[in-house]
Amino acid sequence: xxxxxxxxxxxxxxxxxxxxxxxxxxxxxxxxxxxxxxxxxxxxxxxxxxxxxxxxxxxxxxxxxxxxxxxxxxxxxxxxxxxxxxxxxxxxxxxxxxxxxxxxxxxxxxxxxxxxxxxxxxxxxxxxxxxxxxxxxxxxxxxxxxxxxxxxxxxxxxxxxxxxxxxxxxxxxxxxxxxxxxxxxxxxxxxxxxxxxxxxxxxxxxxxxxxxxxxxxxxxxxxxxxxxxxxxxxxxxxxxxxxxxxxxxxxxxxxxxxxxxxxxxxxxxxxxxxxxxxxxxxxxxxxxxxxxxxxxxxxxxxxxxxxxxxxxxxxxxxxxxxxxxxxxxxxxxxxxxxxxxxxxxxxxxxxxxxxxxxxxxxxxxxxxxxxxxxxxxxxxxxxxxxxxxxxxxxxxxxxxxxxxxxxxxxxxxxxxxxxxxxxxxxxxxxxxxxxxxx
Amino acid sequence: xxxxxxxxxxxxxxxxxxxxxxxxxxxxxxxxxxxxxxxxxxxxxxxxxxxxxxxxxxxxxxxxxxxxxxxxxxxxxxxxxxxxxxxxxxxxxxxxxxxxxxxxxxxxxxxxxxxxxxxxxxxxxxxxxxxxxxxxxxxxxxxxxxxxxxxxxxxxxxxxxxxxxxxxxxxxxxxxxxxxxxxxxxxxxxxxxxxxxxxxxxxxxxxxxxxxxxxxxxxxxxxxxxxxxxxxxxxxxxxxxxxxxxxxxxxxxxxxxxxxxxxxxxxxxxxxxxxxxxxxxxxxxxxxxxxxxxxxxxxxxxxxxxxxxxxxxxxxxxxxxxxxxxxxxxxxx
Numbered sequence: 001x002x003x004x005x006x007x008x009x010x011x012x013x014x015x016x017x018x019x020x021x022x023x024x025x026x027x028x029x030x031x032x033x034x035x036x037x038x039x040x041x042x043x044x045x046x047x048x049x050x051x052x053x054x055x056x057x058x059x060x061x062x063x064x065x066x067x068x069x070x071x072x073x074x075x076x077x078x079x080x081x082x083x084x085x086x087x088x089x090x091x092x093x094x095x096x097x098x099x100x101x102x103x104x105x106x107x108x109x110x111x112x113x114x115x116x117x118x119x120x121x122x123x124x125x126x127x128x129x130x131x132x133x134x135x136x137x138x139x140x141x142x143x144x145x146x147x148x149x150x151x152x153x154x155x156x157x158x159x160x161x162x163x164x165x166x167x168x169x170x171x172x173x174x175x176x177x178x179x180x181x182x183x184x185x186x187x188x189x190x191x192x193x194x195x196x197x198x199x200x201x202x203x204x205x206x207x208x209x210x211x212x213x214x215x216x217x218x219x220x221x222x223x224x225x226x227x228x229x230x231x232x233x234x235x236x237x238x239x240x241x242x243x244x245x246x247x248x249x250x251x252x253x254x255x256x257x258x259x260x261x262x263x264x265x266x267x268x269x270x271x272x273x274x275x276x277x278x279x280x281x282x283x284x285x286x287x288x289x290x291x292x293x294x295x296x297x298x299x300x301x302x303x304x305x306x307x308x309x310x311x312x313x314x315x316x317x318x319x320x321x322x323x324x325x326x327x328x329x330x331x332x333x334x335x336x337x338x339x340x341x342x343x344x345x346x347x348x349x350x351x352x353x354x355x356x357x358x359x360x361x362x363x364x365x366x367x368x369x370x371x372x373x374x375x376x377x378x379x380x381x382x383x384x385x386x387x388x389x390x391x392x393x394x395x396x397x398x399x400x401x402x403x404x405x406x407x408x409x410x411x412x413x414x415x416x417x418x419x420x421x422x423x424x425x426x427x428x429x430x431x432x433x434x435x436x437x438x
Numbered sequence: 439x440x441x442x443x444x445x446x447x448x449x450x451x452x453x454x455x456x457x458x459x460x461x462x463x464x465x466x467x468x469x470x471x472x473x474x475x476x477x478x479x480x481x482x483x484x485x486x487x488x489x490x491x492x493x494x495x496x497x498x499x500x501x502x503x504x505x506x507x508x509x510x511x512x513x514x515x516x517x518x519x520x521x522x523x524x525x526x527x528x529x530x531x532x533x534x535x536x537x538x539x540x541x542x543x544x545x546x547x548x549x550x551x552x553x554x555x556x557x558x559x560x561x562x563x564x565x566x567x568x569x570x571x572x573x574x575x576x577x578x579x580x581x582x583x584x585x586x587x588x589x590x591x592x593x594x595x596x597x598x599x600x601x602x603x604x605x606x607x608x609x610x611x612x613x614x615x616x617x618x619x620x621x622x623x624x625x626x627x628x629x630x631x632x633x634x635x636x637x638x639x640x641x642x643x644x645x646x647x648x649x650x651x652x653x654x655x656x657x658x659x660x661x662x663x664x665x666x667x668x669x670x671x672x673x674x675x676x677x678x679x680x681x682x683x684x685x686x687x688x689x690x691x692x693x694x695x696x697x698x699x700x701x702x703x704x705x706x707x708x709x710x711x712x713x714x715x716x717x718x719x720x721x722x723x724x725x726x727x728x729x730x731x732x733x734x735x736x737x738x739x740x741x742x743x744x745x746x747x748x749x750x751x752x753x754x755x756x757x758x759x760x761x762x763x764x765x766x767x768x769x770x771x
Binding site: 085088091092094109112113114115201202204255256258259261393396397400401403404407408410411412414415430433434436 | 509510512535603605625628629713715729735
């Protein structure tokens, strides 16, 4: 009896040890292979107003690719709420797609995991060379000085969307070019009983995009030159305070927006309840929500003073989607061909038109479709006054910690508490302390 | 009740004694091994599945907690350096920012769990007792009461999230617009009120289970006890206190424990209600750990926190079972 029990205990222990050590292995095989030359799996990001729209846009193009190369692409459109988790899971298990879309701000963080194929000169050569891409878009593909972890696919920039009818009603002749003008116009708009500016106060990433640009306008940054977190410097504090003050002090952002995180601010704008909205490539979304293109105008995002430009005159992040190849792919050649296809001039024109984005490929930008007044603003912003988010490995942690701090500050403002410089500084210090020590 | 059960087991025990090795000692060894081995053989499939589904992930989780498993190493866990007890030290150092946040989250969770379990139990028991007497529409009411328990969690909580909205939510419409209880519409999904929003949803979701279990327990109380008590002049309250509650004791023991574990570990409710970053006032520990690992990509620290949570729940469960069953034994004796 006792010996049987001992044997059982031994067996259990042994199997546990085996299982633990087996799982510790992960997938250490380095580069990809060409074991499966006829198929590819592709994770697309959700660019259209719904996943169905994406499927309709992508399917004909993938059929075209199959006709050209004989490679069948199985694709899945992954919602934004899941995409990063899915990529992390794929990285951890080594079981992922061959090709995938990533938010361009994640480039450096994902690059650090080593899961993505580096785009060195040789790999770039296979898709026509690095020179085909616009510089600003290439600036958001990984840590400076390292081979990019991904190539740009769609580019976007923030713009100020304003409701022409509300502006006319309030007697405002042209969209505000500075924040002071925006606040002053806001008083006139409020007098007409409308909300001034929409925001997604509980959306961590949106918060980051805005406070980052505000920081630039205050001549500050959230990371030191050597990539260390520096969240609570005076410029950063002033930047966060200015953004939150749009609700707390200037009353431009309605209090209710403090809990928005599901693009409710876009719906508010489309319904004509809000006069202005800071958004990236909203045209397709607004159209889908029934807002006619004649009803709204698009202007550059305001700056502190003067006109948008480089340095402290920045007025948008470089927003966009990059395309990456998973290092563990079983069809390396096919994956590269697919990236070449998707970044070709013709495909770039088709896809970026469908998503109302700007092509990051020089050859496609010249198409007249990207010179409409709306696209001209976005294109000009990208070319002259957009800055890439910090290209450091800790970027995604920065989004979470600082984005949450801003969300909490909005909650305070919504509850009627005054947001002081000290309070902002304390929140940012706390966010910085949560960052990994190394 | 328990008395009869015990005498039964005693009988079984003595019956088995007749066939025990003493009686059949000696003869065929293989038969003995077969007899002893059979239960193990029958348990083997379950044991293997249990290993696969529960124990292996737990062991991996514990292993992870001793590693520095950040974004730089998740692709190949084997290369992640061992960090000893650094992750644990970081998690329990309440003077540091990480430990401080974990402690805050832990305290919020304890307060939330105590209130939620208490309310679930109280409402469930009250409803079950009222549903004991037959009246028209009892079946319908019982069904209606069970609806929150039957609904898929996500659908139900998303609906609550809509109702708690500041601008267009039903809750503010009733409390502020119609009843004029508040000076201005309140925020329920951000800020300090989020604790009460979370508690409301949790109780709404949890009490039907208590109701169901207590209702089943009530069926087992012999009706004669109440008749006898009524003859002796006991009122309703006394009947509940002297007959119902003591008879429900074994049921309640399990019920409270299960509710406690479910509520303490609840991830879906806060996650669906608040998203990836919960407000400080409603920062439940499960979401906090999720954030510490998935959102900041530090799986080592997240695992260490999970192991600490596991240890805490083990200790609480162990103590609870020890105390309640000891109490029962002395009560029986």
